Amino acid sequence: MDGSAEDTTTDWRSTLVDVSDMSLTELAGRSAEPDSALAHALRRLADDLTQPGQPIAGFNSAI
Amino acid sequence: MRTFRLSDAAFSALAAGRPSPATLDELRKAQLSRHLLQLREILRATGAEQPRWYAEVAAAGPEAVRGVLSDPMTGLYAAAVLRAGSDSGSDFGRPGVDLDRPRLVASGARVLSVTHDGLTLRVRLEDADPLRGLLGLTPVERLSEAAADHWRQCLQEAWRILVSRHRPDAVRLARVLSVIVPVEPEPGAGGISATSADAFGAVAMSAPADGVALAVGLLHETQHSLLNAVRTLFDLVEPSPSLGYSPWRDDPRPAFGVLHGAYAYQAVTRFWRTEAAHTRTAGSDHATSGRIAEFEFARWRAAVLEATNDLLGLSPDDSGGAVLTSAGARFVAALRDEVAGWLGEPVDAEVAPLAAGANTDHRVRWRLRNLRVDPTAVVAAWRAGRSAPAAPAATVRPASGRALEHSERLNRVHELLRAPAVGVGVTGGEREAGVRPGGGVRAGDDAYLGGDHGTAFDAYRKVLEVGPTCGELTSAWSGLAVVSPWRIMRERPELVRAVHQELEPGAVDLAALIRWLDSP
Secondary structure: OOOOOEEOOOEEEEEEEOOOOOOHHHHHOOOOOOOOHHHHHHHHHHHHOOOOOOOEEEOOOOO | OOEEEEEHHHHHHHHOOOOOHHHHHHHHHHHHHHHHHHHHHHHHHHOOOOOHHHHHHHOOOHHHHHHHHHOHHHHHHHHHHHHHOOOOOOOOOOOOOOOOOOOOOOOOOEEEEEEEOOEEEEEEEOOOOHHHHHHOOOEOOOOOHHHHHHHHHHHHHHHHHHHHHOHHHHHHHHHHOOEEEEEOOOOOOOOOEEEOOOOOOEEEEEOOOOHHHHHHHHHHHHHHHHHHHHHHHOOOEOOOOOOEOOOOEOOOEOHHHHHHHHHHHHHHHHHHHHHHHHHHHHOHHHHHHHHHHHHHHHHHHHHHHHHHHHHHOOOOOOOOOOOEOHHHHHHHHHHHHHHHOOOOOOOOOOOHHHHHHHHHHHHHHHHHHHEEOOOHHHHHHHHOOOOOOOOOOOEEOOOOOOOEOOOHHHHHHHHHHHOOEOOEOOOOOEOOOOEOHHHHOOHHHHHHHOOOHHHHHHHHHHHHHHOOOHHHHHHHHHHHHHHOOOHHHHHOHHHHHHHHHHOOHHHOOHHHHHHHHHOO
16 A cells, blocks of 8 residues: 655654645645655555554543 | 654653644644645545535635644544545535535634643534544534533533643643533443544544543643644555454454554543642542542553554564554554653552553453463363463454443442542552442452452452353453453463363363463
């Protein structure tokens, strides 16, 4: 799966791109070239969606 | 485009449960980015230029847009639509859900805002959004005013506790938590909560008993949100179908589930460590809450250490196999090291063995519930009068669904912690008048909690001879493991039980059999 972190000895780098300052309109209009950072990020998110959200439930607090 | 990154120092601090504000901001940006990218995919799949709701929200300004895009319910919405398919009109089986727009914070939505010593927490008490059921638990219907008021009071008390004694954790909580979804309680459980990887900052939770329960519950669930956010950025665990032991569940769990438990309980351990220190300085008026805090601290620090050692492949009985990526190994090592630093801190001499016993009890019951072993070769050796052979490997039974810890013995321990008992204590010291250990109903537990392991062993053994219900059998076997001096009972109880059952239990001296199995 495309998502391994790169350890450059000082930084852990993700394939997820920071689009937090972009508008949805701008982002939707942007194409993802095959080997671009955007394409890698989208592929990672698509892979994540094959997992069913995996709610983590627990914490039986007996106190 | 910039990709997200964390320095090793920031990454390890996050793993240690002490992320900086800058790290939390980075994780929140990553979640916003995730929502934007998912919405992008929805638009491109449907051919729409923008959702109808977007223009309406945009009219309220960029902050309003950012608020909706960042909302955990938007994450649930986007993930659900993408999983259901590219057709925004597709029905994924949940009537009443408008797939064309995330639900905005409608008028009448309850927003709880609590402030203490200059620090404010604002959360939306979400009891109406149709998507809230996707957090994995059954949501309650619209809260009554009385129920909402209970939440308000508990949150106020929880916030007071967190801000006054756990301020760094309170600061972090306020930057992460934004939505609480009230859910139905689980029968037999003291309380239940859940998070979803699709909804950063949202917690599903049954009504808390009080402010303390809510405080520790929110800290616990926030850790799940943070770990999910880390997982958004980095793979921590290699794909694997294998399931293993989690100190917090009765069912077998995948490695990432164990990691979730370890990270959540790191925060729980830290909470009780601070509470225990507080009650020590507060004096004798807080003796009961002090015992409870010390028990929880001692129990969970050992459990977190065991779980992280298992993940790192450091456990003595570890069967090997790398389950962690390089990022995962770094994360788990830092998580572990934070808790390992607390291992040598002293705990009340009466409380420490109860905590150790609770962990042994859980581990043994887990093995009895979930592992199967073929005793044939061992039984043949016993019947032939040979030495015990090496213990055969056990296999994990398929999981039958989520199972939270439920132990009558643990309930008796909690009662003992809340009210000191008559007679001899666990370590032989005298106790004040009060509750009788075990409540007089379970003879083995009575003797165990009274510190008489020999009598307890005989009592548990007698239970096996009577032929009780399955649950009582498991409780008797785990009781034997807690009080017996033989390692095989704690490490391979499923083998001892399997051999005993094959040898016609009434005809075998159980103690002799255990000693024989323990000899290799």
